[in-house]
Amino acid sequence: MNESDFERAAQFADRERENALAKHRQKMASQIEGGDTCEDCGGPIPPERQAAVKTVFCVECQQINERLR
Numbered sequence: 001m002n003e004s005d006f007e008r009a010a011q012f013a014d015r016e017r018e019n020a021l022a023k024h025r026q027k028m029a030s031q032i033e034g035g036d037t038c039e040d041c042g043g044p045i046p047p048e049r050q051a052a053v054k055t056v057f058c059v060e061c062q063q064i065n066e067r068l069r
């Protein structure tokens with residue numbers, strides 16, 4: 001893999017991540033019921049998740065970020 005292939009792959013991953021997040025944000029926007037919200041999509045973070053791991057991201061954003069970082 002030469003450098004420009006790598007660049008393209010990185011850009012592709014970036015775009016995939018943006019797409020995934022955009023879709024996820026749309027879905028979460030309709031589910032907000034107060035409480036803590038995800039820093040990334042604004043969706044709700046379940047209280048039990050917040051208690052277990054100090055996080056500002058919901059489960060799905062966390063996964064998207066970890067998978068495509």
Ligand SMILES: [Zn+2]
Pocket residue numbers: 028038039040041042043057058059060061062
């Ligand atoms: Zn989120």
